[in-house]
Amino acid sequence: MDMRTTIEGLAEEAERQLHDKTWEPTDADRALAAQAAVDLAAAVGPPDLQQALTPVERLEDLREALAVIAIATARIHGPLAWLLAAASTALAPILHWRALAAEAGHTFGTIEAGPEWYAEAEDAVRRLQAVLAVLGAP
Template sequence: MRTIIESLAEEAERQQRDKTWEPTDADRALAAQAAAALAAAVGPAEVQRAQEPVGRLEDLREALAAPAIATARIHGPLAWLLAAASTALSPVLQWRKVAAEHGFAFGAVEATAAQYDEAEDVLRRLQSLLAAIAT
């Protein structure tokens, strides 16, 4: 996840620097909304780590909604960026924190603390990128 999101961020930053993508007012407004939603869902690392794993997973899933919803509201480069970010973050949707009764979990797996940390860090990076696009 980290590698993909960092690559997306680098590409978006390069395109803006090279003037091959100049975000529109609509792009900026939606990027600001998505950045705010991500910041609200996933807080600072020390706050997230203090939570129980099920709370962290809930926050991660809520954060995944922000780029998905934003993708539905825009077209062009920002939509492509958000869609690619959502795809990169999709492994989070397969994580579970409750026991699988009778062994059936629809393919869901338990994530490690390191995986939670990585996903949260990646979402913070995405939030930072979107905040920069918004300005």
């Protein structure tokens, strides 16, 4: 399963729980979700802007998005933490990517990511950002 599909499933589950009122976010959940949504939007911009960046810049932005998710996860408990942790796990392959060519044997197990990988991961981050924005709305 790819990142986009996994994040979409998580987003749908969160939206379903909100709709069915099986998850009633607390004020702390809403505040953290709203801030994380803002921070994710700042990390990964619209597709046309991201595609204009170099691979190094795109990878930096995706790693920043992972940092946003990690920090938010550390600051909350319960369903929102579970959603963020699952999203972090889905996006974890980003940590094994590199944007620079490397000499053989000096890569620490990383692999060069292709443009389609960046696009998929960026779409997944945008979908997570969208569901967090919904969660953060009053």
